[in-house]
Each structure stands twice: as structure tokens, then as C-alpha cells.
Amino acid sequence: MIDRKTSEKLQLLPTLNLDEAYKMAWQAEEQAKETKIMWNQEEILNVNKLGKRLVADQSYQSRELCKGGTMGRSIPLREESKNRQCWWCGRPEIHGKEKCPASKERCFKCMRQGHFARCCRERKINFMDNEEFKLEVNLECEDFKTKVKFLVDTGADVVAIPKKLLDNGCKIFTCSETIRGPDGSPLDVEGFIWIQLSYKDRIYKGKAFIINNLQIPILGKPAISKMNILRLCNLAEVCNSDIDIEKEFPNIFNNLGVFQDTFTIKLISNPVPYVQSSPRVVPLPLLDKVKEELSRLVSLGVIVPVEEPTMFVSPIVVVPKGENGVRICGDYTQVNKNIIRPIFPIHKVENTLGRLKGAKLFSKIDATSGFFQIKLCEESRKLTTILTPFGRYMYNRLPMGLNCAPEYFSMKFSNLFHDLEGVVIHVDDILLYSKDRESHIKLLREVLKRLSKEGLTINKEKCKFLVEEVTYLGHVINSKGISVDPKRIESIVEFRVPSNKKELMQFLGLVNYVGRFIPDKSTLLEPLYGLLKQGNAFVWDRCQQQSFEKVKYLISRAPTLCHFDPKSKLIISADSSSYGLGAVLLQEDDTGKRDVVSYASRTLNQTEKNYAQIEKECLALAWAVNRFRDFIIGIEILLETDHKPLLQILHTKPIDDLTPRLLRFRLQLMRYKYQVIYVPGKKLVVADALSRAPLKDTEVEAELNIKYISSIGWVDSKLKIIKEEQSKCKICSQLKEYTVGGWPDQNKIAEELLHYYPYRYNFSVQEEFLLFNTRLVIPTSLQKSILGDIHAGHLGITKCRERAKQSVWWLGLSSQIKVVVENCPQCIQERSNKREPLIVEEVPNRAWQKVGMDLFKNKNMWYLVIIDYFSRYFELFELKDLTENSIIKHCKETFSRFGVPEIVRTDNGTQFKGKFKQFSEVYNFNHVTSSPYFAQSNGCAEAGVKIAKNLLNKNADMYLALLVYRNTPNETGFSPSELMFNRKMREILPMYPGNLNNKVEIDNNLFRDQRNCNKGKTADNYNKRHRVIKLNDLNVGDNVWVIDLRKYGLIVRKAKEPRSYFVAIDGVQYRRNRWHLIPAPFKNNKENNTYGRDIFEHFQHKDQKCNNNCVPGVNEDVVERTELSDNNDTNSETAEFETPEIQSQSFKLPDRKRTKPKWLEDYVCDYIQV
Incomplete structure (x- = not known):
């Protein structure tokens, strides 16, 4: 608002909106017109709202009015009071021209430097014709070329042209965007074309929208900025500050300062010299510029010619700088190999900008030729010798290109301001931030004081003081947050359609730079990345074109991210799709409002795409937390996921029960304080969108070595067999499909797979192997042989189970191991029973009873x-x-x-x-x-x-x-x-x-009770000490292995003594305690020494043959004429004199029907009916 009185009146209204402001401004304008007509005034106040403006941002429009922008509106040229206003900037105070903010600015009307357009005295006019805002520009579209006079409109966001201007041969693309006029109503858009505009030697490439009923072409902000037609000033840049920098620090803007200390480049113990014998060829157009730059550096004392021999001579690298200059650097690749670097951390830009919460005023300070302000010692100067077409030179100051330069410079600057709050340093760029003007001026004065005292100078052209918005490290920073620098995304918006994979990779690399600012890229990047896959031909089709255009459109409208506040509640929302990961870092204030701090996404590599869905979801959380680790370490955070099983996996489930991948992800999360909460997928919008439109991650995530496969100890041939049998097994194939693609509801699963449903989160697929946690899933066809391998060492049940836990798994494995071990002939023959509970004999009633x-x-x-x-x-x-x-x-x-x-x-x-x-x-x-x-x-x-x-x-x-x-x-x-x-x-x-x-x-009686009590206590102690168990009773007809006789026998009858049985062995009967008898539930086949139950056939290894004495069971011929004996042996030393006395009598085993146990239902068994 140019009319100051009306502006002040509007500012006092508490509930002012745009419509009311426009109405009151229009009334004030009309009133002023009438008054000035009456008094025959020369000037007219005009509040003008452009009728042909496209998608005008109201805040931007208001700001431009405050800046005194001239595009499409008349401005007053009369000073209200020459005594109170500056002649050059129009501000209501008197100051010298050298201190005037307009001293370096260019007038829009006369194009002369030193004043603003509103103070221009070139000529006074009452009304500015629209022709003043028209610019003739060369327009090219395919084969169509013409000169067009555009209306320069800084309020328009796009370039717009009428359809009648186009040649019939121009191809018009369908437009998916909605273009609105200044009143917010949508315009009739025919489509868009790709054009190239040229003005003088400046070129703009981009879209031009075809608007029906448009009377005159409009040149919007993107083209105006690119072709440098106008320079848009920030009001805070030109407002008067409360500090006179040049007066207080007269030497701060001198050409080149210098640190008081000198820097010594330290070399390794045995450096390898390197000398470039001939200079690199410099293009002829740059040769004179190189000579001028060398002369300039010599005059500044940065370099000096050198004639004496030096250990190192490096070639130069010439880079064009601006329109007429060049930058000369040394290629110190060989020198860097011999330098000991002064290690000093250079923080990432994201971390550097994470400290600006609450800042409202900013100042940016750039050191003049930063590295050149550090002097080198005499010996170090010789190491920087460069070879040019004009001779050898060495640097007196620290040159660019040395690997030690950024770290040493950062260390010097950081040490200079390490005790100041509100100072951010990134190499030679200094950013000051404060919450109010007074503290900021105090901070600015202190920083400049230290720089001046150290003898350093700053670049006046690149410095900004006391501004509300500043561009720093490629980001636009203000009190609202951080956005991407428009200059940085110009290269993306104007990127031409890639013609090969290399150009496509360049484009995707640029997109990756601004990835944290893009909240929703949908699925657009997937067609582009598909062209980069090895073996795919580069075919640019319609879907790639749509993806390409949509990405550029989204980037051109990148949102503003809020400043990070460590005191706020932090939330990481992550999600996974079939080909990508997405995450967003949010912070929540006391009112529950959530603001975005950063976005992130990446694509899955080929290995990750084969993960089970639960592993992808867990990977998304682990990757997101690691991606934002610099924001969240030491702070308790919330992790949002739409996969409910992760709540148990990441909180309560034992680590030993996790698959190797889930275990790896959980271990990665253990360094953070987090709580996982479930959010339905329909509410997890942003992370889901990012996962479906991921950026290509430049860092390939390292996979854990699959040690659990190598630790199995089998040869490759067995692994190959297992893989082949898994592919043939119907159950294993279905489990693989469910594991990779996700498990359906329980009621939709086939009956034979229902038993696997409770273990669904334990399965994973690694290199085409189906795994249960870290163990191979063995198909049914191999389970019998694997049981033999598990029991190959004839270990016990517990050891065999532990051995199996390291390598293999199938349903019922634990119980089958128990059966195999209990029925193994070799184990039975070497087994000893556990002690049974002690039997306490009662004390007799009297002595000598x-x-x-x-x-x-x-x-x-x-x-x-x-x-x-x-x-x-x-x-x-x-x-x-x-x-x-x-x-x-x-x-x-x-x-x-x-x-x-x-x-x-x-x-x-x-x-x-x-x-x-x-x-x-x-x-x-x-x-x-x-x-x-x-x-x-x-x-x-x-x-x-x-x-x-x-x-x-x-x-x-x-x-x-x-x-x-x-x-x-x-x-x-x-x-x-x-x-x-x-x-x-x-x-x-x-x-x-x-x-x-x-x-x-x-x-x-009393004595007897006391003795019985003592004996009971003794028995209890014995039972505890020996961990006794009650052995199962044996039945008549059971086959047993007799430990002391080392023979198989048959239970004939139970003896009258406790826990004693009569056992028939080769027709002879022996009485033995239960402790001597090991159940052996298999029959004898004396002809071939094999076992009736084929589950045990594989135990007969080539090096293990059973002798005749080890054949279990009783032969039928012997049974019919068995002779019973009361032969009873003793363990006393008189045993060596014993000669068994055999009492013979005929006996026949009772008939008993033998049935197949349930655990053998899956096996073919041959029984001998007794």
C-alpha cells in the first residue's frame, strides 16, 4: 500500500480481510482522485489489481506492493517532504548516498544505478501507460519462431500466451494443472507448449500455457527471474539498520584479509614426490582470461612465480566463472595422498539448519575468498606449486583443492565463534539468527568485531544484514521454515527430456537433492527408474513423459518445512510398498498441531523387494530412524506403522525368536528411545505416498552376511538338494508365496497350511531358501535323512534338539527327535537309566526282628x-x-x-x-x-x-x-x-x-517313629541330590535292553520285589531291577539284522554294524521252548565264584495285539505279531 495514511488505517483494524482491504483502498483511491481533480493536482494515486494476472499469490502480491514494485501499477513519484525523505530510496530519513540501500540498485524506468524507480527524476508522468511494462522477446517453439511483445507481470506464476499467436504446426500438450486468475476463478486453459524465450543473451526454457480469450501475452516470474529482466528486492534488505557497518568497521570490506596465524601442511613420513612435466591445455578462448586471473592473484599476493625446483608440481583446472571470468584451481590429487589431514567435523547442511527454531531475523556473512585469507608457511608454499601455460606459481595462501583446506578453515572459523549463540558456520559461510532486532544487532556487532580483530574481510556483495528471509546453503530460510532455493530447482524445471540413461541419471540426481522437500511424488518415479535397470532398453514412452513432467511440476511447488524444535514431540511415520520406502519426520506442539520437518524416500533394491511384507515394514522403520538419526538421538520418539504385528516384534517378542532380518532391524533400533504405535493405513497417508514414489537411494544398504546358512556345516550339494526339494514341495512353495506376497486371512488358507499360520512371521526367503528364523525349512521328502544327520553323533535328546535349532526346522521336529533318540539301537545299548526315588524301608518293631x-x-x-x-x-x-x-x-x-x-x-x-x-x-x-x-x-x-x-x-x-x-x-x-x-x-x-x-x-514305638522320620529326610535329600525320576513301568511282552548283560530280552513277568522283573534272554530267565532295563520297542529279524520300523533304517551306517548279541526282541523259535531260571547275580565280590543254577520249565508268552502308535501314522511299519 503506497498511500501511507490508508495503510496505517488498515493496520489498526483487528479483523481485516483481503476483500475489505481492497474495498477500503479503492474508496481511498476514488476519494483521492476526486480531491486532486478539484485542486488540479498532477499525480494520481492508483490502486490497481491486474486483471490478467495468473495464479497470483496474495502474500506475494502484498509483499511486492510493500516493496514498491512497479509492474502493472502506477506509483507516486512526488516526495512528501524533501526535508524528511532520501532522494535516492524515498525513506523518511536523511543519510549519505554510500549508506543508502538504493546505492547498488538499478532503476526500473531509466535502468540507471543508484536510486529506486519511485524516486526516478527522468520524467514525471500522471499515468504510466501499459507499454512501459511490455518487452519484446524472441519466442521459439519447435520450428516456429517469432518476436512477441510480452506484458511483464511479476505477480504471474506462469508464462501465458493467447492461442491466436501460435502457428498451426505447434504441438499443444494436455494440461493437468488448474490456472486461476487474480480473483481465484479458473481460466480456460487450452493446454501448454514447450518454448524457448531469448532476451539479449539470456535464455529461458519452459512451459507456456495457452489461455483462451487472453488479449496480450504475459511474462511471469519464472521467465523474468531467469532472464534477469527485473531484480525482486526484499524489503528487509533495503530497510535501514541500526548499525553503520562501514563506519564502525572500516576495514571489514577491504579486498583480502588474512589470519594472523600461518598454516603448516603436514606430510606423511615418506612422501612420494610428483611433478607435472607439461601444462594442461587451456582452451584458446580462456587463455587470456587465465593470464588476467594469474596477474590478479599475483597482485593480491595470493600466488608468486617460482623458479626453484619443488617436490610437487600439480596441473591446473580452469573453470569459467560468471560471464567474463575464470577460476583457477590446482589438481592436487597426488599431493593429497601425502598429506596428513587435520580431522575436523563438517556438519551436514540438514544438521546445520536444524538449530533455527524461533529465529525471525537473519544475517549472512561470506568471507572474501575464504581460503585465501589463511597464510601458508614457507615450506608448505612449495607443496602448492602449479604448472600453467605461463610458468610455475606457488600459493602464499591456502588454495582450494587440498584435502586439508576445508577442515582447517572450518576449525579456524568455528574456534573464532564457538562461544556465541545464534551463529551457524558452514566452512566460510556464516549465518546469524535471532528472535528480535536488538539481540541480532548485538550479535552482528560482536561477530564483525571478531572478524575485524582477526584481520579478516567479508564480501559485501554476498552479505545480507538484518533480513527476514535469507538464502543460505541452497535453502531459503525465514521465520516460517525452510524451503528450497528457486535457483537450485531451475535446473530441474528446465531440464530437457533425457535421451539416454546418463542424462536420466543426471536428472534423478537433481531430484534427489530436493527430495526432503517433496511430500508426495505418487508413483511417478517408478517408470523412470525402470529405464535404469540392467538389461532394459531405453525407451521413452508416454508413462515416462508424464512422470517426468509431473515431477518437475511438484518440485516447482516444493513446500516449506518447519524449523526443527527438539522440545516438541517427535513422530516418525514410515511405510513400505512393493518397490519403495517412505518416511516423514513430524513434530507436534502443545495444541496437537503437527508440522513437517523433513520427508524421505528411497527405492528398494532387488534383494529387498523379495523380503516378506513384515520385513519390508520393519525395514521402513529402521531406515527412517537411521535417516533422521541426527534429529532424534537422545529424544524419545513415536514410530507410526500400519503393520500391527510390528508392535509385538519390536517390543515384547524375544530376540531369539526373530528372523535374522527382523533381528537386524530391531538391533538397529535399540540405540534409540522409541515407542511403536499402530496407525491404520488409511491414516498413514504421507508415508504411504512416499513409499509408492521413492527416490533412488544413492547409498546401497549393506546386507548382513548370511552366516546362518554357512554355519550349517553341509556341503553345497546338500544345500542344492534342499533348494530343489523345496521348489518341488507343494507346502514349501505355498509358504514361499505367502511369505513374499503376504499371508491371507486365516479362513482363506488351505487346510494343510493352517498349522503354519501361527508361525507366519517367522518365515523368510533368503537366496531362494525358505527359512524359519535362521533355520532351513526341510521338505517332507528329506526329513528322514535329516533326522539321521541330526543324530549322527548319537547325542541325547536335548543336544540333538539344540543341534537342530542351529540349522533346520519342520513341524513336529522336536517330538520326532525324541522318538529317534529313544529308539536308536546304539543309544539304547550305551544308555543308563536315571536313578529312581529312594524306597524307604520301615524300621522293625524290635531288635533282631x-x-x-x-x-x-x-x-x-x-x-x-x-x-x-x-x-x-x-x-x-x-x-x-x-x-x-x-x-x-x-x-x-x-x-x-x-x-x-x-x-x-x-x-x-x-x-x-x-x-x-x-x-x-x-x-x-x-x-x-x-x-x-x-x-x-x-x-x-x-x-x-x-x-x-x-x-x-x-x-x-x-x-x-x-x-x-x-x-x-x-x-x-x-x-x-x-x-x-x-x-x-x-x-x-x-x-x-x-x-x-x-x-x-x-x-x-517312639524310637521307631524317630528313625522313620530321619530316614524320610535322608530319602528327600537323596532324591534332590540325584534328581531322581520315576521310570515308567514295563509290561509283559515289552522288549528291553539289559544293561549289565548287554543283551536284548523280553519281559516275562513282574517279580514280587519292588521294581523288579523277570526277563527272558535266549530261553533263559533273569531277574533284574527296573534300573537295568532300557525299553527297546522294536522287533528282531535275525535273517537280515534290520528293524521292522523303517524310520530307523538310516541309523545303520556303513561303519556301524550290529553283532548278533545286539539284535533286539526274541526269536519265535526260542519263545516256544523258553526255559525260566532264577539265576540271580550279585554285585559283591563273591560274584566271580558264582555258577548260575538254572531251573527249567516250559512257558509261553501271552497273546497280545500290537497296534501302531499315533506318532508313526506317517510311516510304513512292518510288525511281527507275537
């Missing part, structure tokens, strides 16, 4: 022990021989003193057969024998043997040792003699005579 007997050998002498179960009183006899008569004689001697016991328990030695049995009948006691080769069943006698051996080995007088033992109280508080005779015995230890006269009163 039950006794135990056993023989033992000590120091080549045999002894007989007879021990009382109640009192633990025992008699010890030295034996002259081991005959039954000798044993019976000592028993009679003992019984004559203490009486005949009711029960006598012995082992199964031959001394306790025949005559001893007759002796038991005559003396009327019950003779009970323990289980053969199971000493635990005769524990009391074995305990007596142990005590007797201990006494004999420690004492020379055996009888005195027995006296002392019998008279010593045990854990019950009574001695064996007291329990046996109810009195104390006199011994060598002095004792009061009265104690010998007193009868010891013992309550047998």
Missing part, C-alpha cells in the same frame, strides 16, 4: 557281616572258606546267642542258594534276596560292610574296635548295644558302676 547279611573281602580275607536293621548292631566273622556250610555255621552260632530273626535279607550269591534255603526252612525264617547287581536294594547290609571295612583298616584289634562301635551312641542317642540289650556294656573307657546296673528304658 530283621537282619541283613553280606560277604566282603578285605586284605585278601573274606568276612561275613550280620547286621540288625533295628539297632545297627552287627556281628563280624572271618571266613576260612566261602562254602554254604561255613555261612550256615556262623548263622547258627549267631542265632543261638540272639535268637532266630523273622527276616534275613541277602544278595543273590551262590552261598545263599540250595542248603541255605533248606536252612531257612528248618530255622523258620523268611529269606529275602535283593535285586541282582543292584546293591542299593540291600542298603543296610552294604552299610554294615562299609563300617566293618573302616574298623578293620584302622584297628589292629578287630574285637576291641567292635566293642567300641557297639557301645558308642549313634544319631538316635542310643548305642547299638543299648538298643540290642537294653543296657550299657563295660569297656576300656572308665564308667560309673551304677550306670551298668541301670536298665535302659527305650520306647520302641
Whole structure:
């Protein structure tokens, strides 16, 4: 608004909108016109809204009015007061011309420098004709060429021409965009054409929209800016600042400053010299410019000619600069190989700009020829020698091209301002930001003070001070956020249609630069990337053209991203499609409003496209978090996904249960504080759109080495067989299809695959292998042989299961391993049973009711022990021989003193057969024998043997040792003699005579209960210590392996003793404890030594042959004439003298119908009916 009074009046209205402002401005204009006509004034105030403006941004239009733009509107040229206004800029204060913001600007009317158009005194006019805004431009479209007079309109966003202007041969493309006029109504667009406009030596290439009923061609902002017809000024650039920089810092804008310190280039210990013998050829048109640039650098003291020999001589690189200049750099490739770099971090632009939250004012400072302001020491200068067509020169200042230059320069500048808040440094570009004007001026003054004190200078042409919007590192920055620099996207918008893969890659590279600003590229990039695939011909079709045009259109309207605020709640929304990943970083304020910080997307490589869908979704989250890691490390974030199973996988599921890829992604996420939340796909719009229109990622993500396949330990031939069998297996093929393409609903899955549904997230496909987590899925045809390989080392059930967990998997594998191990002949023959719970015998009611007997050998002498179960009183006899008569004689001697016991328990030695049995009948006691080769069943006698051996080995007088033992109280508080005779015995230890006269009163019931309680505790401790288990009972007809005899036998009947059975082996019957018997549920086939159940056939390896003694089962011929025997062996040392006595009698096995177990339903079994 040029009328200041009307502008101030409008600003005071609290609820002003555009329509009301326009109406009030129009009323003020009409009133001014009438007033000036009455007073015969010369000037007319004119508020003009262009009728032919296209897609005019209202904020842009208002800003242009504030700047005093002249396009399409009249402006007042009269100064209100010459005493209060500047002659050159029109500002209401007086200042010198050198301080005037218009001193470097060019007038739009007279095209002279030094004043604004509104202050131009070239000629005064009352009304500016439209011809003043028309410009004759050369227009080319295919073969059609003409000169067209355009209306220059800075408010128009496009170039528009009437249809009548075109030649009939021009091809008009269909337009998908909507073009609106200044009032917001859509215009009648015929289409668009690709044109080339030229004005003087400047060219613009782009679209021109064909508008029906358009009277005059309109030249919009893109063409105006590209051809440099007008320069659009920012109001903040020309407003007066509160700091006089040139006065306060008079040397800050001098030609070239210098740091006070010098820099020394450090070389490695053994540098390799390099000398360029001949200069590189410089194009003839640039030769004179090179000579001028060398002379300029010499005059500045940057370089000096050198004649002495130097270790390094590098060629030069000449790059055109601007319209008439060149830049000379050295190609220091060989020198860089010998330099030790001063490592210093140079932050990414994205991280540098992530600190501007809340900033409203900006200043940009650019050091004059930054590197040249660092002096080199004498020795380092020789390393920078360059060879030119005009001789050798060396640098006195730090040149560009050395690998140590950016890091050292960044370090110097960072150290200079490291303690200042609001200063961002990227190499030689300095950005100042503040929330208010006062603090910004203070900061600016401090920065300039330090630069001046250090002796540095800045480039006045590239500096901006106290502006509300600044271009920095290719980005336009203001208080609202960050957007891409329009100059940077011009090369994309004007990029011609690629004619080969190289040009297409260049275009996609440019698109990748502005990828973080593009929220929605739909599926457009996929047709373009399809042309880059190896083996695909480069055929540019309609779909590629549409994608190409749409991408350029989206980039030309890239949105503004908000400034990153670490105090806000951060959300990463990620999604995956079949060919790409997409993510968006959002921040949420206290009101719940979400703003976009950055967008990201990339395509999936060929390996990733074969991932299961759940792996793609997890990859999207892991990649997104890694992509935005510099924003989120140390901050708790929310991860949004539309794949609900990821909530369990990334939170509660054990790591061991994850597939290798899911495990890798979860490990990548473990360094961050995150919470995964589920968002339905219809609400995950942005990330989904980005994933379906990804950018080609310039970094190829490294895959983990597939160590789980190499660790299986099989040769390649087996892996090849497994892959082939998986492809043939119907179930494996269907599982692969579901894994890659996604699992359908449970009610749509075939019945044979329903059992796999609970494990659907454990499957993955790696290099055409179907895996369960890290294990190969074995098809049915190979499961039998793989079972044999699992049990190849004849390990136990647990070890075999752990072995299988490393390599293979199929449904029911664990139970099948149990069956295989339990039925393996070699394992059965070498297996020992676990201990069963200890059987506690009750204490007898009185002394000498039950006794135990056993023989033992000590120091080549045999002894007989007879021990009382109640009192633990025992008699010890030295034996002259081991005959039954000798044993019976000592028993009679003992019984004559203490009486005949009711029960006598012995082992199964031959001394306790025949005559001893007759002796038991005559003396009327019950003779009970323990289980053969199971000493635990005769524990009391074995305990007596142990005590007797201990006494004999420690004492020379055996009888005195027995006296002392019998008279010593045990854990019950009574001695064996007291329990046996109810009195104390006199011994060598002095004792009061009265104690010998007193009868010891013992309550047998109380004593018995106490002993039973103690024995119960002992049994509990035993059971815990040995981890006992209750072995399964055996049935008549069961096949067993007898451990001590190392033969297979058949259970005939159960013995009366606990846990004892009679086993028939080769027609002979043996009694054995359950501990000696291992179930062997397979039949014997004596002719070929094979097993009836084919599941065990593969156990017969070439190097493992079963002998005849290992054949399981019982032959039918032997069964019919089996002879039973009570042959019972003992584990005492008398066993070597035993000769089994066999009692023969006929017996026949009972008939029993044998049925196939359920776990063998899938196998073909041959049974022998018994």
C-alpha cells in the first residue's frame, strides 16, 4: 500500500480481510482522485489489481506492493517532504548516498544505478501507460519462431500466451494443472507448449500455457527471474539498520584479509614426490582470461612465480566463472595422498539448519575468498606449486583443492565463534539468527568485531544484514521454515527430456537433492527408474513423459518445512510398498498441531523387494530412524506403522525368536528411545505416498552376511538338494508365496497350511531358501535323512534338539527327535537309566526282628557281616572258606546267642542258594534276596560292610574296635548295644558302676517313629541330590535292553520285589531291577539284522554294524521252548565264584495285539505279531 495514511488505517483494524482491504483502498483511491481533480493536482494515486494476472499469490502480491514494485501499477513519484525523505530510496530519513540501500540498485524506468524507480527524476508522468511494462522477446517453439511483445507481470506464476499467436504446426500438450486468475476463478486453459524465450543473451526454457480469450501475452516470474529482466528486492534488505557497518568497521570490506596465524601442511613420513612435466591445455578462448586471473592473484599476493625446483608440481583446472571470468584451481590429487589431514567435523547442511527454531531475523556473512585469507608457511608454499601455460606459481595462501583446506578453515572459523549463540558456520559461510532486532544487532556487532580483530574481510556483495528471509546453503530460510532455493530447482524445471540413461541419471540426481522437500511424488518415479535397470532398453514412452513432467511440476511447488524444535514431540511415520520406502519426520506442539520437518524416500533394491511384507515394514522403520538419526538421538520418539504385528516384534517378542532380518532391524533400533504405535493405513497417508514414489537411494544398504546358512556345516550339494526339494514341495512353495506376497486371512488358507499360520512371521526367503528364523525349512521328502544327520553323533535328546535349532526346522521336529533318540539301537545299548526315588524301608518293631547279611573281602580275607536293621548292631566273622556250610555255621552260632530273626535279607550269591534255603526252612525264617547287581536294594547290609571295612583298616584289634562301635551312641542317642540289650556294656573307657546296673528304658514305638522320620529326610535329600525320576513301568511282552548283560530280552513277568522283573534272554530267565532295563520297542529279524520300523533304517551306517548279541526282541523259535531260571547275580565280590543254577520249565508268552502308535501314522511299519 503506497498511500501511507490508508495503510496505517488498515493496520489498526483487528479483523481485516483481503476483500475489505481492497474495498477500503479503492474508496481511498476514488476519494483521492476526486480531491486532486478539484485542486488540479498532477499525480494520481492508483490502486490497481491486474486483471490478467495468473495464479497470483496474495502474500506475494502484498509483499511486492510493500516493496514498491512497479509492474502493472502506477506509483507516486512526488516526495512528501524533501526535508524528511532520501532522494535516492524515498525513506523518511536523511543519510549519505554510500549508506543508502538504493546505492547498488538499478532503476526500473531509466535502468540507471543508484536510486529506486519511485524516486526516478527522468520524467514525471500522471499515468504510466501499459507499454512501459511490455518487452519484446524472441519466442521459439519447435520450428516456429517469432518476436512477441510480452506484458511483464511479476505477480504471474506462469508464462501465458493467447492461442491466436501460435502457428498451426505447434504441438499443444494436455494440461493437468488448474490456472486461476487474480480473483481465484479458473481460466480456460487450452493446454501448454514447450518454448524457448531469448532476451539479449539470456535464455529461458519452459512451459507456456495457452489461455483462451487472453488479449496480450504475459511474462511471469519464472521467465523474468531467469532472464534477469527485473531484480525482486526484499524489503528487509533495503530497510535501514541500526548499525553503520562501514563506519564502525572500516576495514571489514577491504579486498583480502588474512589470519594472523600461518598454516603448516603436514606430510606423511615418506612422501612420494610428483611433478607435472607439461601444462594442461587451456582452451584458446580462456587463455587470456587465465593470464588476467594469474596477474590478479599475483597482485593480491595470493600466488608468486617460482623458479626453484619443488617436490610437487600439480596441473591446473580452469573453470569459467560468471560471464567474463575464470577460476583457477590446482589438481592436487597426488599431493593429497601425502598429506596428513587435520580431522575436523563438517556438519551436514540438514544438521546445520536444524538449530533455527524461533529465529525471525537473519544475517549472512561470506568471507572474501575464504581460503585465501589463511597464510601458508614457507615450506608448505612449495607443496602448492602449479604448472600453467605461463610458468610455475606457488600459493602464499591456502588454495582450494587440498584435502586439508576445508577442515582447517572450518576449525579456524568455528574456534573464532564457538562461544556465541545464534551463529551457524558452514566452512566460510556464516549465518546469524535471532528472535528480535536488538539481540541480532548485538550479535552482528560482536561477530564483525571478531572478524575485524582477526584481520579478516567479508564480501559485501554476498552479505545480507538484518533480513527476514535469507538464502543460505541452497535453502531459503525465514521465520516460517525452510524451503528450497528457486535457483537450485531451475535446473530441474528446465531440464530437457533425457535421451539416454546418463542424462536420466543426471536428472534423478537433481531430484534427489530436493527430495526432503517433496511430500508426495505418487508413483511417478517408478517408470523412470525402470529405464535404469540392467538389461532394459531405453525407451521413452508416454508413462515416462508424464512422470517426468509431473515431477518437475511438484518440485516447482516444493513446500516449506518447519524449523526443527527438539522440545516438541517427535513422530516418525514410515511405510513400505512393493518397490519403495517412505518416511516423514513430524513434530507436534502443545495444541496437537503437527508440522513437517523433513520427508524421505528411497527405492528398494532387488534383494529387498523379495523380503516378506513384515520385513519390508520393519525395514521402513529402521531406515527412517537411521535417516533422521541426527534429529532424534537422545529424544524419545513415536514410530507410526500400519503393520500391527510390528508392535509385538519390536517390543515384547524375544530376540531369539526373530528372523535374522527382523533381528537386524530391531538391533538397529535399540540405540534409540522409541515407542511403536499402530496407525491404520488409511491414516498413514504421507508415508504411504512416499513409499509408492521413492527416490533412488544413492547409498546401497549393506546386507548382513548370511552366516546362518554357512554355519550349517553341509556341503553345497546338500544345500542344492534342499533348494530343489523345496521348489518341488507343494507346502514349501505355498509358504514361499505367502511369505513374499503376504499371508491371507486365516479362513482363506488351505487346510494343510493352517498349522503354519501361527508361525507366519517367522518365515523368510533368503537366496531362494525358505527359512524359519535362521533355520532351513526341510521338505517332507528329506526329513528322514535329516533326522539321521541330526543324530549322527548319537547325542541325547536335548543336544540333538539344540543341534537342530542351529540349522533346520519342520513341524513336529522336536517330538520326532525324541522318538529317534529313544529308539536308536546304539543309544539304547550305551544308555543308563536315571536313578529312581529312594524306597524307604520301615524300621522293625524290635531288635533282631530283621537282619541283613553280606560277604566282603578285605586284605585278601573274606568276612561275613550280620547286621540288625533295628539297632545297627552287627556281628563280624572271618571266613576260612566261602562254602554254604561255613555261612550256615556262623548263622547258627549267631542265632543261638540272639535268637532266630523273622527276616534275613541277602544278595543273590551262590552261598545263599540250595542248603541255605533248606536252612531257612528248618530255622523258620523268611529269606529275602535283593535285586541282582543292584546293591542299593540291600542298603543296610552294604552299610554294615562299609563300617566293618573302616574298623578293620584302622584297628589292629578287630574285637576291641567292635566293642567300641557297639557301645558308642549313634544319631538316635542310643548305642547299638543299648538298643540290642537294653543296657550299657563295660569297656576300656572308665564308667560309673551304677550306670551298668541301670536298665535302659527305650520306647520302641517312639524310637521307631524317630528313625522313620530321619530316614524320610535322608530319602528327600537323596532324591534332590540325584534328581531322581520315576521310570515308567514295563509290561509283559515289552522288549528291553539289559544293561549289565548287554543283551536284548523280553519281559516275562513282574517279580514280587519292588521294581523288579523277570526277563527272558535266549530261553533263559533273569531277574533284574527296573534300573537295568532300557525299553527297546522294536522287533528282531535275525535273517537280515534290520528293524521292522523303517524310520530307523538310516541309523545303520556303513561303519556301524550290529553283532548278533545286539539284535533286539526274541526269536519265535526260542519263545516256544523258553526255559525260566532264577539265576540271580550279585554285585559283591563273591560274584566271580558264582555258577548260575538254572531251573527249567516250559512257558509261553501271552497273546497280545500290537497296534501302531499315533506318532508313526506317517510311516510304513512292518510288525511281527507275537
